Structure formats: structure tokens, C-alpha cells
Amino acid sequence: xxxxxxxxxxxxxxxxxxxxxxxxxxxxxxxxxxxxxxxxxxxxxxxxxxxxxxxxxxxxxxxxxxxxxxxxxxxxxxxxxxxxxxxxxxxxxxxxxxxxxxxxxxxxxxxxxxxxxxxxxxxxxxxxxxxxxxxxxxxxxxxxxxxxxxxxxxxxxxxxxxx
Ligand code: HEM
Ligand code: HEM
Numbered sequence: 001x002x003x004x005x006x007x008x009x010x011x012x013x014x015x016x017x018x019x020x021x022x023x024x025x026x027x028x029x030x031x032x033x034x035x036x037x038x039x040x041x042x043x044x045x046x047x048x049x050x051x052x053x054x055x056x057x058x059x060x061x062x063x064x065x066x067x068x069x070x071x072x073x074x075x076x077x078x079x080x081x082x083x084x085x086x087x088x089x090x091x092x093x094x095x096x097x098x099x100x101x102x103x104x105x106x107x108x109x110x111x112x113x114x115x116x117x118x119x120x121x122x123x124x125x126x127x128x129x130x131x132x133x134x135x136x137x138x139x140x141x142x143x144x145x146x147x148x149x150x151x152x153x154x155x156x157x158x159x160x161x162x163x
Contacts, residue, residue, distance in 0.1 A: 003078060006078050018061055059107055106125060109122075
């Protein structure tokens with residue numbers, strides 16, 4: 001399979017939909033955290049639509065992450081930007097794989113906590129939250145560095161589809 005020049009429209013849509021869901025997961029987690037505190041105290045939390053949306057949003061991230069990995073395999077992804085030193089290209093590749101790992105492990109740990117009552121899974125969920133935040137921060141800074149310092153138009157790869 002020869003590498004495509006850019007991402008497909010579907011890959012780009014999935015990237016931004018997942019980004020939006022993850023931002024909402026972070027901004028609106030409070031009712032879920034409160035419900036979990038009640039569960040830990042042996043109580044049964046009442047219905048809250050934001051708890052339900054946390055579960056649905058998280059499961060969607062999982063499904064979309066798996067879908068994106070399938071697309072990576074079947075359609076491929078563009079090669080590193082021209083002139084990127086090999087060690088940075090490798091770092092970017094590993095960073096992307098780590099983001100995929102967290103987009104899978106976070107929902108799984110959340111489900112194990114919420115549906116399985118496993119406290120260690122909730123602790124893992126909280127630790128992974130920090131790892132995801134840190135990785136996304138580096139990811140965004142790297143994208144902005146490419147765009148505004150190196151001026152290689154990297155951001156456009158996640159805007160305009162290319163075959
Ligand atoms: C990528 C998807 C997800 C993200 C980004 C995410 C994010 C978060 C965040 C930021 C918190 C607050 C943690 C804290 O209090 O410090 C949280 C808590 C929680 N989430 Fe998620 N979540 C995701 C998926 C899920 C799923 C699918 C479930 C369950 C089906 C779930 C269940 C929980 C539970 C039970 C808590 C409270 C326990 C705790 O604080 O660790 N999460 N989540
Ligand atoms: C929750 C937030 C985010 C996550 C989890 C995430 C995840 C990812 C992943 C996994 C890839 C690699 C796609 C692949 O090759 O399979 C990627 C690519 C990319 N992301 Fe993000 N992203 C997020 C937010 C952002 C934001 C806010 C920006 C813009 C500032 C951005 C800009 C880009 C760009 C430009 C690429 C293409 C990089 C390249 O072609 O080498 N991402 N993102």
C-alpha cells in the first residue's frame with residue numbers, strides 16, 4: 001500500500017469529533033465524579049443526564065478510536081512532513097500511538113469502574129486523565145509549532161482531505 005498524501009475526509013471528521021467529545025468529557029465530568037463518590041460510599045446515585053452522557057461520550061471515543069485504527073491500517077496515513085528529522089517523526093508516531101492507547105484504555109477503565117465497581121479501575125481512570133491531558137497539550141503545541149514556527153502547513157493536513 002502506498003501512503004496517501006493526506007488524511008481522508010472521514011479521518012479528519014473523526015479526529016475533530018473525538019477531540020470535541022474528549023473536551024466535553026473533561027469539562028462536564030463533575031456529575032460523574034459525584035455519582036462515583038456516592039457509589040464508593042455504598043449509596044445508589046440517582047439519574048443524571050450528564051452521567052449518562054459521560055458514559056455514552058466515552059463509549060463513542062472508544063468506538064471511533066478503533067475505527068480510526070482500522071482506517072490507519074486499510075487506507076493509511078500521510079508520511080511525516082517533508083524535512084522532518086527522523087527522531088521527531090518517530091516521536092510524533094509514538095505520541096499518536098500513545099493517544100490511541102489512551103483513547104481505548106480510558107473508556108475501558110471507566111466502564112470497569114462504573115459497571116464492574118472496580119475501584120482500582122477508577123484510580124487508573126484518574127491517572128490516565130492526567131496522561132491524556134499532558135499528551136494532548138504536547139500534541140497541540142507540536143501542531144502549533146509546525147504551523148506557526150516551521151510554517152509547513154501541518155494543521156491543513158487535518159483540515160483539507162487529500163488522496
Ligand atoms: C475517553 C473517554 C473518557 C474521558 C476523557 C473521561 C474523562 C473523565 C474525567 C476527566 C473524569 C474526572 C476524574 C477526576 O475526578 O479527577 C472522569 C471520571 C469518571 N469517569 Fe470518565 N472519561 C471517559 C470515559 C468514561 C467511560 C466510558 C466511563 C464509564 C462507562 C467513565 C466513567 C467514569 C467514572 C466512574 C468516573 C469517576 C471516577 C473517577 O473519578 O475516576 N468514563 N472521567
Ligand atoms: C483530544 C484531543 C486530541 C486528540 C486525542 C488527538 C489525536 C490525534 C491523533 C491520534 C493523531 C494521529 C492520526 C493518525 O495519523 O492516525 C492526530 C493528528 C493530528 N492532530 Fe490531533 N488530537 C487532538 C487534538 C488536536 C488539536 C486541538 C489539534 C490542533 C491544534 C490537532 C492537530 C492535529 C494535526 C495537525 C494532526 C496531523 C498530524 C500529522 O499529519 O502528522 N489535534 N491527532
